[in-house]
Amino acid sequence: MDERRFHPIPEPTLRRLPRYHQLLEEWLGEGAEWVSCARFAEAVDVDPTQVRKDLACLGVPGRPRVGYPAGDLRVGIERFLGWNHTNEAFLAGAGHLGTALLNYARFADHGLEIVAAFETDPEKIGRDINGKQVLPLEKLAALARRMHVRIGVITVPAAAAQFVADQMVAGGIRAIWNFAPTALDVPEGIIVQDEDLFSSLAVLSRRLEAGTGIAAKEREAE
Amino acid sequence: MDERRFHPIPEPTLRRLPRYHQLLEEWLGEGAEWVSCARFAEAVDVDPTQVRKDLACLGVPGRPRVGYPAGDLRVGIERFLGWNHTNEAFLAGAGHLGTALLNYARFADHGLEIVAAFETDPEKIGRDINGKQVLPLEKLAALARRMHVRIGVITVPAAAAQFVADQMVAGGIRAIWNFAPTALDVPEGIIVQDEDLFSSLAVLSRRLEAGTGIAAKEREAE
DNA sequence: TAGATTGTTAATCGATTAACAATC
DNA sequence: TAGATTGTTAATCGATTAACAATC
Numbered sequence: 009m010d011e012r013r014f015h016p017i018p019e020p021t022l023r024r025l026p027r028y029h030q031l032l033e034e035w036l037g038e039g040a041e042w043v044s045c046a047r048f049a050e051a052v053d054v055d056p057t058q059v060r061k062d063l064a065c066l067g068v069p070g071r072p073r074v075g076y077p078a079g080d081l082r083v084g085i086e087r088f089l090g091w092n093h094t095n096e097a098f099l100a101g102a103g104h105l106g107t108a109l110l111n112y113a114r115f116a117d118h119g120l121e122i123v124a125a126f127e128t129d130p131e132k133i134g135r136d137i138n139g140k141q142v143l144p145l146e147k148l149a150a151l152a153r154r155m156h157v158r159i160g161v162i163t164v165p166a167a168a169a170q171f172v173a174d175q176m177v178a179g180g181i182r183a184i185w186n187f188a189p190t191a192l193d194v195p196e197g198i199i200v201q202d203e204d205l206f207s208s209l210a211v212l213s214r215r216l217e218a219g220t221g222i223a224a225k226e227r228e229a230e
Numbered sequence: 231m232d233e234r235r236f237h238p239i240p241e242p243t244l245r246r247l248p249r250y251h252q253l254l255e256e257w258l259g260e261g262a263e264w265v266s267c268a269r270f271a272e273a274v275d276v277d278p279t280q281v282r283k284d285l286a287c288l289g290v291p292g293r294p295r296v297g298y299p300a301g302d303l304r305v306g307i308e309r310f311l312g313w314n315h316t317n318e319a320f321l322a323g324a325g326h327l328g329t330a331l332l333n334y335a336r337f338a339d340h341g342l343e344i345v346a347a348f349e350t351d352p353e354k355i356g357r358d359i360n361g362k363q364v365l366p367l368e369k370l371a372a373l374a375r376r377m378h379v380r381i382g383v384i385t386v387p388a389a390a391a392q393f394v395a396d397q398m399v400a401g402g403i404r405a406i407w408n409f410a411p412t413a414l415d416v417p418e419g420i421i422v423q424d425e426d427l428f429s430s431l432a433v434l435s436r437r438l439e440a441g442t443g444i445a446a447k448e449r450e451a452e
Numbered sequence: 453t454a455g456a457t458t459g460t461t462a463a464t465c466g467a468t469t470a471a472c473a474a475t476c
Numbered sequence: 477t478a479g480a481t482t483g484t485t486a487a488t489c490g491a492t493t494a495a496c497a498a499t500c
Contacts, residue, residue, distance in 0.1 A: 019433055022432050026428040027426065030412060104333050105327070105330040107326050112326075159434070189248070189336075191273050199434065201433060203427075203430055208407070211245060214239065216421060219405070219419065
């Protein structure tokens with residue numbers, strides 16, 4: 009039924025597509041009509057051939073000697089990533105990070121709409137953050153089920169994350185975007201996407217030490 | 231001088247180490263003394279052999295039939311990732327996300343100490359967030375240089391990110407943790423670690439569609 | 453001793469990069 | 477036509493997984 013197959017698309021490609029999109033927005037804003045692989049490659053620091061492969065997924069043909077039509081490419085990415093429609097999500101944990109995500113207007117253009125927040129803190133329950141109600145956590149499961157919400161966002165402290173995840177699963181939520189630095193135990197078939205800042209930090213720190221230390225010498229050799 | 235070489239450590243391994251550490255904290259709290267690869271493998275959803283390879287980096291030997299000493303492993307990870315000392319960092323953009331990061335106490339145990347925040351909004355300048363001063367952005371470069379701060383955290387809107395990055399580079403900052411969904415253009419040798427939520431979201435959404443759609447059939451076949 | 457777990461080497465798999473043909 | 481860029485196939489590279497030896 010659909011030409012585009014799901015599994016075969018490499019995750020790295022998937023991660024690069026939003027970045028190409030962001031560049032296209034910029035370049036279209038500057039009046040660009042045609043864009044080349046080389047231009048993407050330079051901006052994103054990836055091989056031009058890789059860019060061609062990534063763009064091939066979209067089914068938007070380029071023209072030799074000219075490049076790719078910038079507008080078509082933008083639309084192609086939006087369609088490919090499903091940004092024309094949004095998935096509704098519940099968020100648990102209206103702390104600083106949760107509030108940041110609730111206030112982030114740009115999710116709406118990127119396929120995600122957080123429609124409500126859930127909390128255990130009575131101080132926060134009943135409030136309104138960026139037009140979204142903060143409700144008691146006990147109501148999450150029943151409401152998720154009734155509203156057919158499929159995505160849950162976890163921004164509670166690590167110690168509470170597993171309990172929240174259980175509630176989400178109980179409510180029929182299928183995918184969890186987990187910002188707590190903790191390994192969630194969920195039934196098979198439930199998708200967990202970890203956004204682990206400590207992992208990123210480990211990579212950053214290592215690259216920093218490598219850049220100033222041993223690896224710096226290797227670089228000189230070139 | 232140092233047995234541990236920098237470059238050869240795979241990034242995926244680096245990303246898993248903090249997760250093992252988190253599990254060790256839990257298990258040590260429950261009184262565990264010895265832990266097996268299989269246990270990590272199950273919790274993190276990775277192959278046991280992979281866990282052994284990851285742990286091999288630490289130089290903490292396991293004992294056949296018994297496992298690895300949990301306490302030594304924890305210390306080993308902390309030492310390996312350099313969590314015994316911290317790198318000072320400046321943060322630019324004291325919005326919701328920036329505030330969340332400034333308030334996040336656990337960075338201190340993970341090698342990062344955000345020591346000050348920078349802003350252009352006069353409303354926010356002069357405030358104090360979790361004991362850290364919010365200073366005018368103009369001061370960032372000079373202060374970074376004077377204090378030998380090597381890490382910058384960007385939590386400003388996408389449109390301001392490049393300017394902030396330029397300031398950081400001007401101040402001698404070597405590594406940038408970029409939360410703005412934008413490709414930064416920096417001189418060679420400056421490390422940029424992108425924390426792109428839209429990329430993660432693209433992966434999450436795709437996995438969700440795949441889980442309910444075509445790929446579900448494939449799974450049945452097993 | 454038997455058996456379970458670590459440690460290591462080989463095989464597989466998938467993404468990236470290189471080579472080159474096709475095309476405007 | 478010549479030359480630049482896309483598109484595609486082959487080679488390389490690196491991480492994961494499998495096989496198996498070592499050890500307590």
